[in-house]
Amino acid sequence: MLYYQFETYSRWGEVMSTRVIDNLRRVEIFAGLSDEELLHVADLCKALRAPAGKAIFNEGDGGAELYIIHSGSVRVMINTRSPDGTVAPSTINMLYSGQCFGEMILLDSASRSATVVAAEPTTLIVIREPDFRSLCEANPRIGYRVIRNLAQDLAYKLRSSNLLLRGNIRWQRGELGRR
Numbered sequence: 001m002l003y004y005q006f007e008t009y010s011r012w013g014e015v016m017s018t019r020v021i022d023n024l025r026r027v028e029i030f031a032g033l034s035d036e037e038l039l040h041v042a043d044l045c046k047a048l049r050a051p052a053g054k055a056i057f058n059e060g061d062g063g064a065e066l067y068i069i070h071s072g073s074v075r076v077m078i079n080t081r082s083p084d085g086t087v088a089p090s091t092i093n094m095l096y097s098g099q100c101f102g103e104m105i106l107l108d109s110a111s112r113s114a115t116v117v118a119a120e121p122t123t124l125i126v127i128r129e130p131d132f133r134s135l136c137e138a139n140p141r142i143g144y145r146v147i148r149n150l151a152q153d154l155a156y157k158l159r160s161s162n163l164l165l166r167g168n169i170r171w172q173r174g175e176l177g178r179r
Contacts, residue, residue: 020045020125023070026098029149037142044131050118057102059115064129068100072122076101077115089115103150105129 020042024030030038047070050056057063059079076093092114095101101116106129136143 020070023068023098023125027068027100028153029100029103029146031149032145033142037139037145040135040139040142041127041132044127044135046126048124048126050122050124052118052120052122054118056116056118056124057112059112061112062109063102063112064105064109065102066100066105066127066129066132067102067116068125068127069095069097070123070125071097073097073119074101074122075117075119077117078113079115094119103153106132106146106150 021035021038024033024038024041024045030041033041048056048067050072056067056074059077073094073096075091076095077089077091079087080090081087102112104110104113109129132146136146
């Protein structure tokens with residue numbers, strides 16, 4: 001188990017709240033929220049520092065947190081099976097400051113679909129799903145905006161995955177390159 005340093009962000013720490021709000025403003029799932037609404041979200045945030053090479057979570061883990069990269073970067077990996085049957089992690093994405101991961105936890109409580117590892121010393125903003133759900137129940141406009149933005153982001157990712165899968169299937173069948 002990893003041990004991280006957590007810090008609480010609070011609206012009373014103006015400098016830190018301003019920096020967190022600026023970072024939240026850059027995150028697509030928070031697009032369209034006012035500064036006051038972002039302040040409510042910032043009140044839920046905790047900071048998590050992860051050293052380079054340490055897993056934030058592993059594929060198959062449970063969890064209840066959404067992560068936003070404040071500084072640093074992370075590698076997103078899934079276990080894949082090679083033709084000889086061996087299983088190894090494969091990097092599917094790199095994420096940087098202002099991007100988020102673990103966002104599907106806002107929709108369901110399924111296990112993590114990938115492993116995420118700090119590629120360098122990384123500071124994350126962490127929002128627990130139960131806290132976010134309570135905020136959305138108290139302020140439905142925040143919930144509507146975030147879920148709408150999340151649906152658009154997931155639709156984009158699904159379309160991209162479908163294109164990659166189609167290309168892979170065509171490549172395996174030898175269809176690519178044919179005229």
